[in-house]
Amino acid sequence: MSVLATPGFDLQPSAQQVITPQNYITNFNFLNQYLPDTYEKEFERYGNRTIASFLRMVGAEMPTNSDLIKWAEQGRLHTKYTQVQTAQAPGAVTEATFTINDVFNPPLATGTTGPTRAAIRVGQSVMISDNTPGSTLSNKGVVRTAPGQVPSGGGAALAANVFEVSFYEANQVVPAATDLTVFIYGSEFAKGTAGMSGSLEADDYFFENKPIILKDSYTVNGSDMAQIGWVEISGEDGANGYLWYLKSEHDTRLRFEDYMETAMIEAVPAQVGSGASALIGNGTAVAGNPTGAGMEGIFFVVNSRGNVWGGGNPVALAGFDSMIQRLDKQGAIEENVIFVNRQFSFDIDDMLAAQNSYGAGGSSYGLFDNDKDMALNLGFTGFRRGYDFYKSDWKYLNDPTMRGGLVSGGVNGLLVPAGSTSVYDQILGKNAKRPFLHVRYRASEAEDRRYKTWITGSAGGARTSNVDQMEVNFLSERAVCTLGANNFFLFNA
Numbered sequence: 001m002s003v004l005a006t007p008g009f010d011l012q013p014s015a016q017q018v019i020t021p022q023n024y025i026t027n028f029n030f031l032n033q034y035l036p037d038t039y040e041k042e043f044e045r046y047g048n049r050t051i052a053s054f055l056r057m058v059g060a061e062m063p064t065n066s067d068l069i070k071w072a073e074q075g076r077l078h079t080k081y082t083q084v085q086t087a088q089a090p091g092a093v094t095e096a097t098f099t100i101n102d103v104f105n106p107p108l109a110t111g112t113t114g115p116t117r118a119a120i121r122v123g124q125s126v127m128i129s130d131n132t133p134g135s136t137l138s139n140k141g142v143v144r145t146a147p148g149q150v151p152s153g154g155g156a157a158l159a160a161n162v163f164e165v166s167f168y169e170a171n172q173v174v175p176a177a178t179d180l181t182v183f184i185y186g187s188e189f190a191k192g193t194a195g196m197s198g199s200l201e202a203d204d205y206f207f208e209n210k211p212i213i214l215k216d217s218y219t220v221n222g223s224d225m226a227q228i229g230w231v232e233i234s235g236e237d238g239a240n241g242y243l244w245y246l247k248s249e250h251d252t253r254l255r256f257e258d259y260m261e262t263a264m265i266e267a268v269p270a271q272v273g274s275g276a277s278a279l280i281g282n283g284t285a286v287a288g289n290p291t292g293a294g295m296e297g298i299f300f301v302v303n304s305r306g307n308v309w310g311g312g313n314p315v316a317l318a319g320f321d322s323m324i325q326r327l328d329k330q331g332a333i334e335e336n337v338i339f340v341n342r343q344f345s346f347d348i349d350d351m352l353a354a355q356n357s358y359g360a361g362g363s364s365y366g367l368f369d370n371d372k373d374m375a376l377n378l379g380f381t382g383f384r385r386g387y388d389f390y391k392s393d394w395k396y397l398n399d400p401t402m403r404g405g406l407v408s409g410g411v412n413g414l415l416v417p418a419g420s421t422s423v424y425d426q427i428l429g430k431n432a433k434r435p436f437l438h439v440r441y442r443a444s445e446a447e448d449r450r451y452k453t454w455i456t457g458s459a460g461g462a463r464t465s466n467v468d469q470m471e472v473n474f475l476s477e478r479a480v481c482t483l484g485a486n487n488f489f490l491f492n493a
Contacts, residue, residue, distance in 0.1 A: 017230050017242050020461040054339060054394060055261050055480075060435045061450065063443035069479055070208040071434070079119045079200075080183040082131070089176045095144055096172055097151070098128070098182065100161040117147040117160040121198050123189050126165060129181045130174050137173045141165035142188055146197075211442055211479040212267060212295045214259055218252035222459035222468040246460075249472050253453075256474045260451075262396065264439060264480035267297030298437070298482055299411065299490065306485040310492045313412055315347045317355065323415075323489060324386040331487040333417035333436075335388045340413035341397035341404070344491065348391055352383055390418075410493030417487040436484050442477040449477040 081100045088096035100118050120126070122143050130137040145151050145164035152164060174180055187196065230242050270276040270293035280293045302308070307326055314320045327333070340348065382390045397411060398404045417436045441450040452475040455462045460470030482488070 023241070023243050023461075054396060055264060055437070055439060060438040062438060062440055063448075063450070064211075064440040064479075065442065065444045068208055068210055069440050069481060070206065071481065071483065072204045072206050073484060078184065080181065081118070082179070082181050084128070084180040084182045085178065086174065086176055086180070088172060090172050090174065092170065093167075093172045094170070095141075095152070095164060095166045097158075097162060097164050098180070099159075100163075100182075101179075104161075118163065119200055120146055120163045120184070121196060121200075122146045122149070123187045123196055124184045125186045125188055126182050126184050128165070128174050131179045131181055132175075137175065139165075139167050139169055139172060139174050141167040209296050209479045209481060211440065211477045212263065213475065213477045214256070214263055216252060216256040216259070216474040218246075218249045218472045219457075220246060220249075220459070220470050222470070225459055225470070246472070252472070253474065256476075260476050260478070262402065263295075263297070264478070265298045265396070267295040267480075268300045269296055270294040295479055296482075298414070298480055298488075301482040301485050302414070302488045302490040304485075306482075306488040306490060308490050308492060313344050313347045313491060315351060317351060320351065320385065327387065327487070327489075331417065331484055333387070333419065333487050335390070335418040336415050337390045337392055337418055338413055338415045338489075339392050339394035339397075340491075341394065341411075344412040345391060345393055389415075406493065411490065412493050413491040415489035415491075417484065434481070434483055436482070436487065438481050438483075440479050440481060449475065451476050 081102050083101040084098050085101060086096050086098045104116070104118075120143055122145065124143045126141055126143060128139045128141065142165065143163055144166045145158060147158055147160050147163050150157050158164070189195075229246070232240075232242055270280075274293075277293045296304075307323075307330070309323065314323055327336075338344075338348070381392075382388065394413070396402055397413070403411060419436065443449060452473075454473050455470060456464045456473060457467055457470045458465055459468060462470055
């Protein structure tokens, strides 16, 4: 992937202080191209007011020329059923029939007429475990009759969720009419027999999303163009001259950049019959978003198919460990970043400090190789507990004008796996490495919609209308792709 070109038009400094659209500059373009300090000099009573940083830290951006972004994520290699029952009572029996009650999507067909059956084949070795808390009962066996086949005793074919097992043990110990777990751990065949009958395909999960169009503008009338500032530059290409900018436009740009990020975080697909679908439902319909309005943002995706922690932050190590055990059952990504609000940050610091509290006064020195002559730093930024975790304060969750202080629908943090994952890219037609979290923006050789800015009106060098004003326009068309959502963790308030 090559370095992206500077958004917007190519800036051309003028030899004299002459206002033209070609030498107008936003601070964004100016900083990208010439790197001067052009920020306003007013006192920032609320500090750095922007909250855009999350996607810049963990995400990547890449172009797309389609209204629809599709990818496929590979399913698991192994099959495990967790709601299995048998009608056979424990005792001196050599075989038993089991029924799988797991919810299948799509539903299994009955008998041998349908194309779908439980993924269990004759000759496979299985372990059967009692799910009752504290139970020590389990059996191992070999699949005697697979779903859809005629049972050993003759009669009608088994249903698509029913199979027979011959036990390795002389007795069946798993109880009847109780939820059991069954998983496949191998196979075994007698000498001179035929090979395994049938084959399995790992499930592929297909996901898609669509870009949304964001817009904003800043308008100044011709009489107020006295706000213009001039900057003399000397470019690396030898170009010398002047560029002009509007100080007040800076706030609009910063606000728009924030929205470029927060829209990716908060976006939701519009439901059928909603007001939003009627207002802007003219985009591309995708799975789960038939109206074409809205988009699947990060929070929506993680809530839908990721992991969610509720009922307060994991303030004790046991709670944090339960989260780690959930990650064990997913992709087990080695490095993860937790973006947190201030309170969650304190909770993690307190939890880790408590694990390393010893010596005089309970002072902590060992966890990060501090010594007693150093100032004690309880603001932990990284630690290892099964996996590597890196904590980062997320200003968006603290900002009182955004998510800071929300009661209903509040979010305390988001865990994002680091690195990339392999997916099947339907545009490329092959597997590709993609960051777990990245943004796709509309672009082609003729149009780049990553970040557009242009001038209209009759002031400021523009000649597009008879209105005595200059309007600075902003536009971006983008979508966020949340890959492997099962590896993300959302911490709800």
